[in-house]
Structures are given as C-alpha cells and as structure tokens.
Amino acid sequence: MAAAQADMRSGYLSGAPGIVASSAAWLAAAAVAFSASFSSAVWTLLVAGAFIHPVGVLLAKLLGAPGKHRAGNPMAGLAVESTFWMLAGILVAIGISLHRIEWFFPAMLLVIGGRYLTFRTIYGLAIYWLLGAALCIAAVGLVFLKAPVPLSALVGGLVELGFAFVLLKSAGNSAA
Helix, strand or coil: CHHHHHHHHHHHHHHHHHHHHHHHHHHHHHHHHHHCCHHHHHHHHHHHHCCHHHHHHHHHHHCCCCCCCCCCCHHHHHHHHHHHHHHHHHHHHHHHHHHCHHHHHHHHHHHHHHHHHHHHHHHCCCHHHHHHHHHHHHHHHHHHCCCCHHHHHHHHHHHHHHHHHHHHHHHHHHHC
C-alpha cells in the first residue's frame, strides 16, 4: 500500500496540481456569480469541473511529474470509484439548486470535501482529511450564515488554493 501511495504522490505531485485546477474552477464560478447570474455560475463550475483532471495532469507534467501512475496501481481504482460517488453527489447538488440556488455551492463543497477524504488513502497524506474537513465545515458555516452565492464559490476556491500551495511546497520538499 505504501508503494502504491508513493507512486500516486510522485505521479501527480501529491495531487496538488489537481487541487489547483479545481480551485481555478471554483474561482471562475465565483467570478461569474459576482458578475453575472447564479445559474451561470453553477454551469461554470460544472463545465470547468469536467476539465479538472486533464488540467491537473497537464500542470503536473509542466511541473516535472509524469502526470500518471504505474499500471496496476490499486489506488487508481479507488480514485475512479470516488469519482463515481462524486458524480452522484453532483446530481444531488443540482437537485438542491432547483429549490435553493444559494445551497448549490455549499452542497458541492460537501461533495468535494467528502471526496478529498478518500485522497488520504490514495496519496497516504493526512492533509487530505484536513482539506475535506475544511470544505465540509465551510459548507455548513456558509449555509448557517446564509452567505451570498458568490461568497460560497469564492470560499471553495480559496480553501483549495491554500491547500494546493501547502501540498506543492511539501511535494517539492520531499523531492529535494
């Protein structure tokens, strides 16, 4: 298991480039929510979200990592399985948004936060528990505080961006 996790960390720079790509999707949605309609912001996150993995792989390669794992790595199966759970959660968030648009982004924060919890096993890094918890706590807080839609999207992007920088720094330190 440790070797499979190490392979995932080295192949994808501990997942940091994917978090950067996800953060960019959230920040783009926030920009649209601040400047256009909330429904356009929802679509921005959904469409940009479809490109998170390929953009993350491209960023990993640009930063000198292979952007892939070895064939047969058992952690790849967990990554795929958690993707299917995430897609189901996205459908729930869309359904929620049809009744309360302001709950879409917090619902997505819960979905994404829950998915990051599995990354603890995929990458072998406890920081993913912190990232998942931070997103879930933010989601609950945003709903409780009745935060505006743009703020909810902005919080998601900023939380991920902060964790991405921590992971990039630690990935760079472990490679040195």
